[in-house]
Amino acid sequence: MAAVNPDLQSERDGATFDTNKLTFLLDGGEGMTERRREVEAEALADPEVTGGPHYHFMSRPEQYSDAVRKAVHYMKQAKTGKFDNPADAHWYRNTLWPNEMAPIGLHTTMFLPTLENNSSPEQKEKWAPLAKDFKIIGTYSQTEMGHGTNLKALETTATYEPELEQFILHSPTLSSIKWWPGGLGKTSNFAVVMASMIIKGKNYGMHPFIVQLRSLEDHTVITGIEVGDIGPKFGFNTIDNGYLKFDHVRIPRENLLMKNAVVEPDGTYVRIAKNEKAAYSTMIFVRAMIVLEVATRGLAQACTIAVRYSCVRRQSELVPGGPEPKVLDFQTQQYKLLPVLASCYAYWFSGLFIRMTYFQINYEIQQGNIDLLPELHAVSSGLKAFTSYGSMAGIEQCRLACGGHGFSQASGLPKIYTTMTAGCTYEGENSVLYLQMARYLMKSFLQAEKGETTTNSVAYLSKKNLDKCVLGATLSPDTIIAAYEHRAARLVRKAGLRVNALEAAGKPYHEAWNLTSVQFTKAAEAHCHYFVVLKFADTLEEMEDEAEIHNVLLQLFQLYACYGITNYAADFTEDGFMSQEQLDMVRLRVLDLMADIRPNAVALVDSFDYPDHILGSVLGRYDGNVYENLYKWAKDSPLNKTEVHDSYYKYLQPMITGKSNL
Numbered sequence: 001m002a003a004v005n006p007d008l009q010s011e012r013d014g015a016t017f018d019t020n021k022l023t024f025l026l027d028g029g030e031g032m033t034e035r036r037r038e039v040e041a042e043a044l045a046d047p048e049v050t051g052g053p054h055y056h057f058m059s060r061p062e063q064y065s066d067a068v069r070k071a072v073h074y075m076k077q078a079k080t081g082k083f084d085n086p087a088d089a090h091w092y093r094n095t096l097w098p099n100e101m102a103p104i105g106l107h108t109t110m111f112l113p114t115l116e117n118n119s120s121p122e123q124k125e126k127w128a129p130l131a132k133d134f135k136i137i138g139t140y141s142q143t144e145m146g147h148g149t150n151l152k153a154l155e156t157t158a159t160y161e162p163e164l165e166q167f168i169l170h171s172p173t174l175s176s177i178k179w180w181p182g183g184l185g186k187t188s189n190f191a192v193v194m195a196s197m198i199i200k201g202k203n204y205g206m207h208p209f210i211v212q213l214r215s216l217e218d219h220t221v222i223t224g225i226e227v228g229d230i231g232p233k234f235g236f237n238t239i240d241n242g243y244l245k246f247d248h249v250r251i252p253r254e255n256l257l258m259k260n261a262v263v264e265p266d267g268t269y270v271r272i273a274k275n276e277k278a279a280y281s282t283m284i285f286v287r288a289m290i291v292l293e294v295a296t297r298g299l300a301q302a303c304t305i306a307v308r309y310s311c312v313r314r315q316s317e318l319v320p321g322g323p324e325p326k327v328l329d330f331q332t333q334q335y336k337l338l339p340v341l342a343s344c345y346a347y348w349f350s351g352l353f354i355r356m357t358y359f360q361i362n363y364e365i366q367q368g369n370i371d372l373l374p375e376l377h378a379v380s381s382g383l384k385a386f387t388s389y390g391s392m393a394g395i396e397q398c399r400l401a402c403g404g405h406g407f408s409q410a411s412g413l414p415k416i417y418t419t420m421t422a423g424c425t426y427e428g429e430n431s432v433l434y435l436q437m438a439r440y441l442m443k444s445f446l447q448a449e450k451g452e453t454t455t456n457s458v459a460y461l462s463k464k465n466l467d468k469c470v471l472g473a474t475l476s477p478d479t480i481i482a483a484y485e486h487r488a489a490r491l492v493r494k495a496g497l498r499v500n501a502l503e504a505a506g507k508p509y510h511e512a513w514n515l516t517s518v519q520f521t522k523a524a525e526a527h528c529h530y531f532v533v534l535k536f537a538d539t540l541e542e543m544e545d546e547a548e549i550h551n552v553l554l555q556l557f558q559l560y561a562c563y564g565i566t567n568y569a570a571d572f573t574e575d576g577f578m579s580q581e582q583l584d585m586v587r588l589r590v591l592d593l594m595a596d597i598r599p600n601a602v603a604l605v606d607s608f609d610y611p612d613h614i615l616g617s618v619l620g621r622y623d624g625n626v627y628e629n630l631y632k633w634a635k636d637s638p639l640n641k642t643e644v645h646d647s648y649y650k651y652l653q654p655m656i657t658g659k660s661n662l
């Protein structure tokens, strides 16, 4: 192993805390870290994982094909039961496809969970083992060319025919063609297809059906089905997002997944689920997972790259005539990166929270208690939107902080960005999800107005909030939380009152809502911001016996909160809640906190504990040996395989010399 660049080593030597211990906290305990490292180490030692062709030097068809090679490698091992623990499987996949979408990604994250959570016990017994053993490979096929958001408008029909006890799947229009599902184009032989169910002329809305798409013998497409890849995208090169068209395809009645609703042989429809949105359950699961597994991890990787590189990169002068400093010593560079680093930690703790909450509430839902479903739907929707947007913006900030080299694929940042930014759109477009949360906020506001107590994430709405901000220079968590509560409560109330006023002025509710929806998305964002601040503070409070780590996390917490206040200053000041003096103090504290955190910046990103293979970055290498490896990267570029490129003979030579050697 090459020696570590002294500029990076000195950073590590100067850290005030043990990075390992912080890693344990992030992973959820020492045992979890150890297990993750074991799984990663095993994967990293396997040439099938690390030895394939260079991702960036392949064409898209090659990238897809190589991802399928890896998928087969994964499935062979999974079949042995090696990855029966979901966490092990997850760590292994992250190492196998670093910042890439696996062609079987939808199989594991949506197809299998839908089979498990939406099937009757008999159906589960039939389908889940086939899917777990990869005897069938499936995807989640919901979005259509014409509709992704508005599920009530899905046009694919599943019309029941009692005589034959069959459903007939059909795509009646161009816009009804399924469009986007991952792994649909070339990889999957099955899909859960979401279609509007029609019985005796009545439309019962979206329901899940399991449908075979391709032969299990030779992968040829089933008669009546047309399926293919939708072509190159902004990113997601390794996955075949696909299209799917049905021409009166018949499937047995039993292929309706019947946990939530049953269709009897004579066509009688029996709803079982207490909540009519039960068919939306897989989306809640994925939204809850996106917060940590997509948004936060993408941002943490980008931060790791940009912070390490900023301690290796020397440029310009700080002291006139003096040596070139590490660029992280410029205050503006700290301002670019350290608030983003603080966001990473903030999102991480919210991500851990929503993951745990999802599993707890889902357990209750499976037992028939759906009381907390609206809370889970609102919080998972809001946090997904809030963190994916913050992460997208933060990764771009990291790229800008790396100057010219940030623009090269060698930085690893474009791949992280394009993979992550898709998370702002898929699984519910962010504005749409904020508006879902806003519905919950509006209801809670009305409850609070009636003097009722609101609970869980919206408990603060029925509390008497402070009229004046008591934030002082010590930045105690309680005063910070109170400020964020005040802001969120005020924005929710303002939006709620406007809806009421517009209605009172004669507007129908839907119009009043639309005319207030910008305010409501801002209120939903403020609510999420408060929630993330709160979960960070809760983590600090629950921490035991780790004074050094507590210290640095408290600084990050304060930076996250103060930076948020400076960015949304008007929200905190315009009603006279926070004074100009307090705002000025907060602005200065941001600068002080950055100076406090600066010596620990590298240790804070090291604590994310990403192996170089996962980062995929020359700039963010653990050893900091950036320049020699940038040079090597360029030499490996396919354009440098020959001294004179073919295009010279084809185009330049005839122009320059008037003749061609071709």
Ligand SMILES: CCCCCCCC/C=C\CCCCCCCCCCCC(=O)SCCNC(=O)CCNC(=O)[C@H](O)C(C)(C)COP(=O)(O)OP(=O)(O)OC[C@H]1O[C@@H](n2cnc3c(N)ncnc32)[C@H](O)[C@@H]1OP(=O)(O)O
Binding pocket: 086, 087, 090, 105, 109, 140, 142, 143, 148, 149, 150, 151, 152, 182, 277, 280, 281, 283, 284, 286, 289, 290, 293, 294, 373, 374, 377, 425, 426, 427, 428, 429, 432, 436, 439, 440
């Ligand atoms: C210890 C270590 C463990 C590690 C384990 C790790 C495991 C890791 C696993 C995963 C890693 C994650 C990796 C992620 C990779 C992801 C790749 C995914 C690729 C993308 C896939 C997709 O995009 S699939 C398609 C997704 N599509 C959408 O999201 C569509 C968005 N639209 C909707 O959801 C809805 O249409 C709508 C909510 C916008 C509106 O619906 P509708 O019109 O029907 O409802 P209304 O607006 O009228 O509302 C009525 C009422 O219903 C409530 N409601 C809406 N949705 C839900 C819901 N889901 N659940 C509960 N309730 C819902 C709504 O709030 C309304 O309530 P009211 O009371 O009336 O207000």
Ligand SMILES: Cc1cc2nc3c(=O)[nH]c(=O)nc-3n(C[C@H](O)[C@H](O)[C@H](O)COP(=O)(O)OP(=O)(O)OC[C@H]3O[C@@H](n4cnc5c(N)ncnc54)[C@H](O)[C@@H]3O)c2cc1C
Binding pocket: 106, 140, 141, 142, 143, 146, 147, 148, 149, 150, 179, 180, 181, 182, 236, 241, 422, 425, 426, 427, 428, 429, 430, 431, 432, 435
């Ligand atoms: C990379 C990627 C992978 C995907 N994978 C899958 C998959 O595996 N399976 C699958 O089924 N789907 C998949 N999708 C589809 C994805 O879920 C949808 O694209 C997403 O839900 C957004 O829906 P839409 O495309 O209809 O956007 P639209 O709803 O058309 O959004 C366009 C604009 O309209 C706005 N808008 C729409 N409705 C409202 C409203 N009610 N109020 C206010 N504004 C509104 C939005 O905010 C947005 O600005 C994937 C998409 C991507 C990009």
